[in-house]
Amino acid sequence: MVDRRVIADEAAIARMLRRIAHEIVERNQGAENVALVGIRTGGLHLAERLTPLIEAIEGKEPMLGAVDITLYRDDVFIGLPRPEVGPTELPFRLAGNNIVLVDDVLFTGRTVRAALDALMDFGRPKQVQLAVLIDRGMRELPIAADYVGHSVQTTGNDSVRVFLSETGDEDRVILRTRIPDES
Amino acid sequence: MxxxxxxxxxxxxxxxxxxxxxxxxxxxxxxxxxxxxxxxxxxxxxxxxxxxxxxxxxxxxxxxxxxxxxxxxxxxxxxxxxxxxxxxxxxxxxxxxxxxxxxxxxxxxxxxxxxxxxxxxxxxxxxxxxxxxxxxxxxxxEHPTQALLDCATIRKHKGIPGQGLKDLEIAIVGDIDHSRVARSNILAMTKLGARLRLCGPATLMPRNVESLGGPETQERVRVCYRLDEALEGADVVMMLRIQNERLGAGTSRFANTREYSRYFGLNRKTLALAKPDAIVMHPGPINRGVEMMPDVADGLRSVILDQVxxxxxxxxxxxxxxxxxxxxxx
Structure with missing residues (x-):
C-alpha cells in the first residue's frame, strides 16, 4: 500500500521561496556578488524562480547558473539508466562571488557533494551556500542547508517529490510512504 | 535528482x-x-x-x-x-x-x-x-569512432535538430576499397537517414559496396566513377586519403598521384559543383595536392579541425x- 500526502501546495511553495529570497539577501547583505546555481533540473527551476524574487527586494538580479552533476556522481555505474547529461552553465566568474546552490530536495547529501565538486572544477568561489525547498533528513554525508523551505521527518520507506509547473505539473510537494503489507 | x-x-x-x-x-x-x-x-x-x-x-x-x-x-x-x-x-x-x-x-x-x-x-x-x-x-x-565523429560533425553543421542526418546528400571520394572509415561511415550515415554517393577509380571501388548493410544501405548508396557526378548538389564532401602504405608495390590501382589528383582531387573548381554551403571533410592526415588542394583544406568550408x-x-x-x-x- 502507498500513502500519498501533499505536504506543500502552490501557495506554500511560493511563501517558502519568498522567505528564502529574503534570507539570501539578508545573509549576503544584498544581491551584489551573489550567484544562484541550480542543480539540474528541479533545482534550476527553483533558482529561476528565486531570481525575480530577489530582484524585487533588492532592485538587482543575482547571477544565475546551472550545474549538471551526472558526471560527478558516486553511483554513476550502479544501475544508472540511460544517462542524460545536461550542460553545466556558469556564465560568470566563480572567484570572489557567493554561490548559492539551489536544489529541490535535500536527502543523503550526495547530490550536493557532487555539485560542490563540479563547481570547484570551474573556479574558486568566495563562499558556497545551500538552499533547498525540502529537507527530508537522513543525511549520509556531513552536509547542511543554509536556507530551508520546509523540513520533514522521513524514513527509508518514504519518497519526497517536488512537482513544478515548469515541467507541466501543478506546483506541489508530495510525500509518498510505502506501507509494508501485514501478512 | x-x-x-x-x-x-x-x-x-x-x-x-x-x-x-x-x-x-x-x-x-x-x-x-x-x-x-x-x-x-x-x-x-x-x-x-x-x-x-x-x-x-x-x-x-x-x-x-x-x-x-x-x-x-x-x-x-x-x-x-x-x-x-x-x-x-x-x-x-x-x-x-x-x-x-x-x-x-x-x-x-x-x-x-x-x-x-x-x-x-x-x-x-x-x-x-x-x-x-x-x-x-x-x-x-571498421573504424566506428571515426564514423561517429564524422556524423557528429555533419549533424552539427548540416543536420536538422532531432532528425539525425535525414536526407543529406553526402559524397565520399577516394580509395573506398581500403577504407575502414568509408565502411563505418556508409553504415552509420545511412542508419541516420543520409544518402551517399561513393566515388573513386573503379580499381579502388569494392564490388557491391552498395549492399554493405543490406537493403537499408542499398537504396541509399549510389556508386559513381566520375567526381562531378558525385559532387553535384552534395551537402557534404568527404575526401579519403590515398593510403600509399596500403597500395603496395606491384598492385598499382592508378597510374600516378598526378593522374589521380586530376580526376578525383578536390579543388575550388570541383567543389563549386557541390551546394554553395557544402562542408568539406577529411579523416586526416591529408595528402595536400593529391586528394585535396590546400586552398580547399584551409578554406572556410573545411570542418576538418571540428572533426578532430x-x-x-x-x-x-x-x-x-x-x-x-x-x-x-x-
Missing part, C-alpha cells in the same frame, strides 16, 4: 563496429558527445567520472591521431590510460594475439582500445577478455558508456 528518465541503458558491452549499433544507439552517443564537448573548453578539462578505471590503448598498427585522441578522452574522464604500441611490443616478438589478450587481462583493465592491421582482431580479443573492447580501426573492416575536436568528445562518450559497467550484457 538525476535527469535520467529514459528506460533503456546503452545495450552494448563492446564497440566493435557500427554494424552492431542501431540509429538510436548512434544518436545516444552523438547527444552525449555534444554535452561532453563542453568539458574540453573549460579551464579544468577533467571530470571524475572514470576515476580508478584503467584504459589500455593497444595500437598494433601505427597511429598518432587516433591514439592521442583516445588518450586525451580517457584522461579527461579521469581514467588511467596506458599506451602499448606496435613496435617494441611483444607482438613484434612473436606473441600470439590471444596470449597478448590473456596477459593484458591479468592487469585487470576496464577497457581495451585496439587498433590492428587485421580485420576482426578486436572482435577476436573481445571473446577472450572480460572487459569492454573498442575497435579503433581493424584492417579494412569531435573525435575527443565522441571517444569520451564511448568510454563513458562502455567503461563503467562491471560485467554488462554481452
Amino acid at each position: 538525476s535527469p535520467s528518465h529514459t528506460a533503456r541503458d546503452f545495450p552494448h558491452r563492446h564497440m566493435l563496429g557500427i554494424a552492431d549499433l542501431d540509429a538510436d544507439d548512434i544518436t545516444q552517443i552523438l547527444d552525449l558527445s555534444e554535452t561532453l564537448r563542453g568539458i574540453n573548453e573549460r579551464p579544468i578539462k577533467k571530470v571524475p567520472t572514470l576515476r580508478g578505471r584503467t584504459v589500455i590503448n593497444l595500437f598494433l598498427e601505427n597511429s598518432t591521431r587516433t591514439r592521442t585522441s583516445f588518450e586525451i578522452a580517457g584522461k579527461r574522464m579521469s581514467a588511467d590510460t596506458i599506451n602499448i604500441s606496435g613496435s617494441g611490443s611483444s607482438a613484434s616478438k612473436g606473441e600470439t594475439m590471444l596470449d597478448t589478450a590473456r596477459n593484458l587481462m591479468a592487469m585487470n583493465p576496464d577497457v581495451i582500445i585496439m587498433r590492428h592491421g587485421a580485420s576482426g582482431a578486436p572482435a577476436l580479443i573481445a571473446q577472450h577478455v572480460n572487459c569492454a573492447v573498442i575497435n579503433a580501426g581493424d584492417g579494412t573492416h 575536436a569531435y573525435g575527443v568528445a565522441v571517444r569520451m562518450a564511448a568510454l563513458y558508456l562502455l567503461g563503467g559497467g562491471s560485467l554488462g550484457a554481452a
